[in-house]
Amino acid sequence: MPTKYNAQVKHMKENYTQFAIRLRPEILTAFKAKCAKNGTTPTTELKKFINHYIDETAL
Helix, strand or coil, rough: CCCHHHHHHHHHHHHCCCCCCCCCCHHHHHHHHHHHHHCCHHHHHCCCHHHHHHHHHHC
16 A cells, blocks of 8 residues: 655665664663764664764775
């Protein structure tokens, strides 16, 4: 059954991938709490880290 999000889902599947990471539950909980305290999200912070790492370590 088509929904209003079909185009968005198709775009996400074609242009993005997921990256799984295993963490101890207490580490993830602390990270989420720190992000919330700073008004951000874990996803945003990880993306910022990855982009910064790429920029800083460019060959």
